């Protein structure tokens with residue numbers, strides 16, 4: 155039950171809910187925990203609620219950090 | 231899937247593995263506890279332990295809400311579900327957890343109790359609105375990740391004046407469990423559990439932020455890295471912990487910065503605070519009774535509190551003697567150390583809670599056949 159997955163906000167509805175796309179599968183989830191959600195943003199979804207927004211810049215930064223790892227250098 | 235696939239790149243994982251192998255001090259053991267059951271599951275699923283040097287050991291922690299709920303609390307839910315006027319809405323994972331005398335919600339349902347599996351609190355609220363003649367109770371469990379979702383349902387129920395809805399609250403707090411582990415005799419005196427650092431629960435921290443761990447890192451001198459759940463996230467977190475330990479540092483670092491901030495989700499925290507307050511004490515399976523370690527519904531929402539409505543009383547029940555869940559939750563034992571693991575106790579016929587939820591260590595080991603590897607290694 156602890157599973158939480160990233161989803162893209164597709165459409166925002168009036169009742170504090172939004173339609174999100176979970177890898178192509180559409181689902182209506184609650185946005186009650188999110189400040190100012192916007193279409194196109196990514197959120198982490200858990201038991202039918204968006205928990206937080208995903209920060210694309212931070213996501214890139216993490217990947218860049220991983221890609222820059224040079225094990226041979228670390229061994230030296 | 232975006233924000234998933236990139237963090238499963240095998241070639242990158244090998245680079246991180248090589249960096250870890252190159253940076254570990256060969257004369258030293260690195261004993262790292264992943265608190266969260268979601269991490270345990272991912273570690274088993276992706277074979278993370280096989281990518282790590284033998285000196286880096288992962289100790290599985292108690293962060294599985296289904297696993298830590300004691301039998302006595304489950305029995306309260308079963309008792310509620312048996313009342314003729316009640317419709318009990320529960321997360322599916324709770325259905326097969328064994329209660330007292332081998333009872334379970336599944337069994338109660340087979341015997342006629344009105345029990346429905348729901349995906350979350352929102353579904354339970356809908357069941358209540360669609361069935362005004364029924365007393366609909368939501369069996370709420372979970373750590374800080376799930377608590378705000380229960381809070382939202384309670385606020386909505388009050389706003390709607392929905393009188394046939396209530397919540398049986400069993401929400402527990404991560405920092406209390408971390409503290410219980412660090413204060414346990416196994417860690418402090420006997421040394422049978424060694425925790426040099428923590429992989430911190432990422433989803434919990436989307437809500438509470440990384441700030442609540444600052445205190446542990448400082449007072450207990452243990453580094454904590456809040457981590458995402460994909461294999462690259464976990465590998466990178468291990469590397470960050472190895473580096474802190476090598477340098478003699480014990481800070482809180484945030485690997486999951488794409489979703490977690492230092493302060494967390496303020497809107498969610500305010501909702502939780504509006505609805506819940508600290509419970510004086512709560513019994514956890516494996517960790518015992520811990521003061522201020524769980525939440526209860528505030529007076530202002532008393533009309534929606536199932537414990538008050540039916541005056542439910544908690545009666546502690548001892549675990550099945552053959553089951554080692556308690557030791558597994560404290561990190562003292564691994565699933566294969568349990569004599570009935572995989573024989574008498576299987577996911578189809580679980581004897582303990584750790585075999586039920588996918589985040590439970592026994593279920594994760596069983597599902598991905600990890601015990602065979604352990605036998606090979608031994």
Ligand code: SF4
Nearest residue numbers: 554555568575582592
């Ligand atoms: S294998 Fe089953 S009985 Fe043994 S500890 Fe795990 S859940 Fe309990």
